[in-house]
Amino acid sequence: MINALKQDCKRLSELPLVELHVEQNDQTVWDRLIYVEEKIATSGNKHDEQLAVVDSRTPRADFPQLIQGYLSPEDKNKDLDKLEPESKRRSIGLYLVLLMDNIPRIEMDVWVDFGFCTCKNQAMEAELGRVYRALIDQCTLYEFYKNYEGKSLEVLIRSKNIANADYLKSSGVVFGNPSKSVYYLKHLLGIGCAFIFIIILIIYRQCRTITTLLILNSIIAGFIVNVMYVYQVISQLTSDGNDKLCILRGFLLQSGCGLLYHTLCVQALYRFFATIPKRQQYLQSKYTITFIVLVQWFISITFNLPILIDGRIKFQVNYRVCQVLMQDLYGFLYLSIWIYFFPLIIIIGIYTRLLIYIKQNPYRLIIHQNIFKRQRQKYEFHIFRHIIILIIILIIMQFPNLLVFFIIQLTDIIISNYIQRICFMSISFGQNITMFICLIDNHQIRKCFKK
Known part of the structure; x- marks a missing residue:
């Protein structure tokens, strides 16, 4: 985790907590003398009274020296990544970011671990960073990580009478240990829906129709x-994500x-075969559907191979x-x-x-059909509600990603990490919602639930 933070801090793209004053003829910030100053009137924190000077002989990237x-x-003589317990390593991760006069970016673990994810905007995140920066000057590392471990950082902050802590608390900010299960493990919804659906098919034989088996495929x-x-x-969570299996x-x-x-x-093809009478006889057979499913799996497995072989899948440091x-x-x-x-x-x-077809043949679908086929035809009409919902989900979940893509390609606008993370989350949430709809928007599955 510490190594990942080192890479992140070197990018220097975090929101600055202080104003950097660098002469115009300086080539780079870290190659020359850096003078860091903050207007004391901005906040009454203790660390604002001290001016930090970083010389090229003491590079900013010398993380062990900072800590x-x-x-x-x-x-002091140990590798930071090998310090125990884990709460100490995570606390040191936050220290490194704050001592660089930055706040964590959204892709960092400490952004979640210490409550920055509960802030409503970047200004509030900056204020939370100032609170933590004041705290680490007034307590020991042992006090900090022990209170983080015990979920009592708020108590420690209040005991030090740090300014603006009450304001942040009233705004809904959580000082350490927010509900990470909601942020990280949203995909368990999709896994849970899959298990429920499979269990229903195992227990209830009457649910094993071609329609439900195609839903099982999804x-x-x-x-x-x-x-x-x-x-x-x-x-x-366990590393920076750039391991041997990252590309895979x-x-x-x-x-x-x-x-x-x-x-x-x-699913759409089968609905098409099942709804139009003249196509029902052979296209609706289990052999035809099985063949279509096999072709679909072959296409799904192989379509991405050119991208893999061409080496276009690359590690993104910002998102790990x-x-x-x-x-x-x-x-x-x-x-x-x-x-x-x-x-x-x-x-x-x-x-x-x-x-x-239905508009042109409103009665043809059920004319010459017995009572049982009429009931079945009525059931088939439920597909429209189902598919409209799925289409809306597909459009909504991918639209932000495509919009950002075209902005990047056609303009010089720099897209915030927040916006890109929202795009990724919209896709993942959409997939889980799709799974949930597959579970509940099925007539036969609902009948099994009622039993």
Whole structure:
């Protein structure tokens, strides 16, 4: 974790807590003398009264030297990444960021660990950073990490009478240990829905129709995607994410997204075959559907191979994940077509054709049908509500990502890390909502629940 923070701090793109005064003829901030000063009137914190001077002989990236004054004698000669307990390492991670006169960025673990994720805006995050910066000057590292470990940082802050702590608390800021399960493990919703659906199919034989089995196909795809997301989260929590399997995780995540959306195309095809009478006889057979499912899985597994072979999946330090960069015009468009536009066009095309057919033949669907087939036909009409919801989800979840992509490609606007993280979260939340809809928006599954 400390190594990841070192890489992040070197980028120097965090929101500054102080105003840097550097002469115009200085080539770089770290190659020359840096004079750091903050207007004391801004806040009454103790550390504002002291001026920090960093010389090129004492580079800003010398992290052990920055933290030396806060370490106990027995810890000064140890590797920071090997300090125990974990709460001490996480606290040192925050110290390193604050001692660099910065606040954590959204992709850092400490952004979540110490409550920056509960702030409503960057100004509030900066104020929380000032509170923590004042606190570390008034307490020992032992006090800090022990209170963090015991979820009592707020008590420690109040005991030091640090300014603006009450304001932050009244604004909903959590001083350390927010509910990370909500932030990190949202993908458990999709995994839970998958398990529930599979258990229902095992217990209730009457639910094992072609329709529910095709939904099971989507559930399995969603299960794979969410397991990969959880694996990605675990790798980010335990390391900087740039390990030997990073490229493979990125490949599987992108392929999994395409797999989930491609299964929705198969559902749409079956609905099309089942609704129009003249196409029911052979296209609706289990052999035909099985063949279509196999073709779909082959396409889903192989469409991303050119991107992998071409080396376009790269590690992104800002997000600690391997994926195709938005700046990669060919790679991003290729994936967008296969993962998003291709399924969306097929789904919309099929259901538009169905709507036209039903409008032109309002009675043909049930004329010459017995009572049982009429009931079945009535059931098939429920697909429109189901598919409209899915199309809306597909559009909403991908629209922010595509918008950011076009802004990056067509303008010189610098996109904030917040905006890009929102794009990623909209995709992952959309996948979980899709899984949830597959579970509850199925007539036969609801009947099994009622029993």
